[in-house]
Structure formats: structure tokens, C-alpha cells
Amino acid sequence: MVLKTEKNHKTANLKLVKQSNLTLVFNFINANQPVSRASIAHATGLSPTTVSSLVDELILENMVEETGMGKLSGSGRKPVLLEVKAHGGCVAAVEMKEKSIELEVFDLAGESKAFKARDINDYSDIGNIIADEVSDITAGFGRLLGICVGVPGVIDRKTRRVMSTLIPISRDNDFFKVLCNRFPEVKIKLGNESSYCAYIEKTESKKEIHSLVYIDINVGIGAGIILEDRIFTGAFGNAGEFGHVSVDINGKVCKCGNRGCLEIMAGTPAICDAAGVDSISKVDMTDEKTVNELSDICRYIASGINNIINMINPEAVVIGGEITKLGNVFLEKIRCELDHIRLKPDMENFSLEFSDVKGNPVTRGGGRYLLDRIFEDGDFITE
Numbered sequence: 339m340v341l342k343t344e345k346n347h348k349t350a351n352l353k354l355v356k357q358s359n360l361t362l363v364f365n366f367i368n369a370n371q372p373v374s375r376a377s378i379a380h381a382t383g384l385s386p387t388t389v390s391s392l393v394d395e396l397i398l399e400n401m402v403e404e405t406g407m408g409k410l411s412g413s414g415r416k417p418v419l420l421e422v423k424a425h426g427g428c429v430a431a432v433e434m435k436e437k438s439i440e441l442e443v444f445d446l447a448g449e450s451k452a453f454k455a456r457d458i459n460d461y462s463d464i465g466n467i468i469a470d471e472v473s474d475i476t477a478g479f480g481r482l483l484g485i486c487v488g489v490p491g492v493i494d495r496k497t498r499r500v501m502s503t504l505i506p507i508s509r510d511n512d513f514f515k516v517l518c519n520r521f522p523e524v525k526i527k528l529g530n531e532s533s534y535c536a537y538i539e540k541t542e543s544k545k546e547i548h549s550l551v552y553i554d555i556n557v558g559i560g561a562g563i564i565l566e567d568r569i570f571t572g573a574f575g576n577a578g579e580f581g582h583v584s585v586d587i588n589g590k591v592c593k594c595g596n597r598g599c600l601e602i603m604a605g606t607p608a609i610c611d612a613a614g615v616d617s618i619s620k621v622d623m624t625d626e627k628t629v630n631e632l633s634d635i636c637r638y639i640a641s642g643i644n645n646i647i648n649m650i651n652p653e654a655v656v657i658g659g660e661i662t663k664l665g666n667v668f669l670e671k672i673r674c675e676l677d678h679i680r681l682k683p684d685m686e687n688f689s690l691e692f693s694d695v696k697g698n699p700v701t702r703g704g705g706r707y708l709l710d711r712i713f714e715d716g717d718f719i720t721e
């Protein structure tokens with residue numbers, strides 16, 4: 339028995355090594371194409387034999403192709419150049435919203451190929467609706483390799499069901515299982531929408547970064563966390579519930595039962611209240627009095643961000659959501675408050691910005707995340 343377990347363990351480990359090597363080679367080709375086998379080996383540290391066999395497998399899978407000859411360096415034959423076969427397959431990313439779903443298809447090079455939005459009135463059969471729409475929108479783009487669904491809510495790690503106060507979906511709704519049954523050969527991932535937003539912010543960041551926290555400030559407040567290039571959701575899937583971090587233990591009572599949660603102190607309703615308007619687009623940031631009325635809110639947000647910095651110490655914090663409509667004046671006020679309260683080690687390269695990612699960040703981030711991990715097993719996990 340012991341021997342058998344050890345053998346299984348060894349096989350599992352070898353499989354894992356192969357998956358991560360395939361990921362390494364595929365992503366390297368994608369980022370540096372056209373590229374020769376020799377340069378892949380040189381850059382990744384894998385042996386030329388290993389690279390050759392991995393590339394053969396990628397060619398067989400229709401994911402990479404030989405596209406030409408490189409320049410001769412020194413003596414010998416000209417190297418064959420490799421590129422990702424963009425149309426060799428695709429992934430679909432779906433965002434589940436309050437009254438609609440949005441779908442986007444990406445080819446293997448990460449290029450967006452199609453986008454669609456569809457109104458949803460009834461979520462009871464959402465699994466089949468998503469499956470039908472995915473089949474429809476991905477037709478003609480090659481083999482479907484993965485689907486990811488971003489949801490505005492907490493995902494139960496055990497049952498893969500969604501608890502959301504925003505979308506009218508029952509806690510018994512097992513749409514994830516429906517998707518798995520409809521696409522048995524496809525990798526399917528389910529994640530919180532803020533996690534995918536965080537991932538696209540990291541990917542599109544002007545500097546190379548590996549840790550980032552994305553804060554989404556609307557009526558509700560949530561966060562997505564990237565640690566060492568991976569989405570982090572915690573042991574039970576609740577990490578990123580930033581809206582329920584208290585910034586005032588004597589503050590207003592929140593619907594969660596706690597006092598002074600950031601969501602109730604600095605969500606868009608609190609901002610509109612303070613500014614005396616009924617919608618965030620009506621807040622006039624050129625009016626000095628209004629700007630002053632928002633001082634406390636800026637302090638609450640800065641205090642929340644300071645907690646993140648002290649706990650996680652990310653390279654960047656990006657703020658997204660409706661609050662970005664308040665523009666640079668508001669952002670500068672938050673930065674200023676943060677500078678007053680944060681510890682002062684060398685954080686020269688830390689950045690606090692408003693999001694400026696174009697398109698739908700949930701589908702874009704989900705699609706990218708899926709492509710970056712297309713060989714990884716654990717198909718049915720929410721990270």
C-alpha cells in the first residue's frame with residue numbers, strides 16, 4: 339500500500355512539473371514570439387531535449403506552430419521559429435451582472451474576438467443560458483479550451499455555489515455543475531469579479547508587478563487580491579471582503595452587524611449623502627465646499643488602504659468602480675491622507691491609481707487568467 343501511494347504521489351508530481359513546464363514554454367512563446375527552441379531553452383533554463391518535447395506536444399495540440407526560419411548565428415542550421423497559433427483554440431469569459439450577462443471570447447494569443455451582452459430576467463436556468471451563449475459565441479474560433487465565470491458575490495468553496503446580494507440567484511442554484519456537464523472536456527473556473535479585475539490590472543500595469551490589490555467602490559465595496567501573480571481568495575473564499583473592514587468601531591451599523599464598515603462609511607450612497615446629491619455623477623469636484631464635505635470619506639478610504647498596505651504590502655493598489663467618476667481631485671485627496679497615516683519605510687515604487695483599463699475588466703481579466711493557466715489541472719477550482 340505504501341509503495342502504491344508513493345508511486346501515485348510521484349506520478350502526480352511529474353504531472354505537475356510537466357504542466358508547469360508547458361505553461362512556462364507556452365507563455366514564453368506568447369510573450370516573445372517568434373522564437374526558436376534554443377532561445378526558449380536558454381531563457382527558461384529547461385534542457386533543449388525537454389523544450390523540444392514540450393514544443394512537439396504544443397504543436398500536436400494545435401496551440402503552437404512553426405512559422406519560419408530565424409537568422410543564422412555562428413555556424414550550423416538556421417533555427418526554426420515558433421509562434422502561438424492564435425486561432426488554434428479559444429477561451430470564453432463570462433461576467434454575471436445584476437440583470438445581464440456579458441461574454442467575451444479570446445484566441446490563444448489573448449486577442450479579443452467577440453463580445454456579447456444579454457439581458458437576464460430569471461436566473462433559475464442561468465447554467466444552461468450561459469452554456470448556450472458560450473457555444474454560440476465561440477463557434478468558429480477553434481477548440482474551446484476554457485470558460486471562466488466572474489460573479490459579484492462570495493463563492494462557497496465546497497459547493498461552488500454563489501451567495502450574492504446583487505444578483506437574484508438562489509443559493510441552491512448549481513449552475514457550475516450544469517456548465518461542467520455541458521462542457522466535460524473544458525476547463526471551467528469560477529471567481530469573484532474583483533479578482534479578475536485585479537488580474538487584468540496586474541497584467542496591464544506599466545511596470546512589472548507581482549502583488550496588487552484592486553478595490554471596487556460602488557454602492558458596495560469589494561476587493562481582489564493578487565499575491566505572487568496568483569489570485570488569492572483565502573482559506574474559505576472570503577478574502578477581499580474589503581467593504582466589511584471597519585474604519586470606525588463607533589460608526590454606523592452595517593448590514594453585516596459590524597459598525598463602521600468601509601462600505602457604509604464610504605460607499606457611493608455615503609458620498610452622495612455627504613455631497614448632498616442623488617447620484618455620483620452629480621458630485622461637483624470643482625466646488626470647494628463639496629470637496630471639503632468629502633474629506634472624512636477620503637480619510638476612511640485612506641485608512642482602509644493603509645490597513646491593506648500594513649497587512650499585505652502590495653506593489654500597487656488600484657481603485658475602480660463608480661467612485662473613479664470623482665476624478666483626480668478625489669484621488670489626490672486620498673493619496674494625501676494616506677501619506678499622513680502610513681508607515682514610512684521605502685515605498686518609492688508603491689502606486690495608488692484609479693483604474694484605466696478599457697473594455698470589460700471582468701471578462702478581460704478572467705480570459706487572461708484562464709489563458710495564463712491553461713495547462714493547470716484542478717479544473718473545478720475557485721482560487
Ligand SMILES: [Zn+2]
Pocket residue numbers: 581582583592593594595596599601
Ligand atoms: Zn459590514
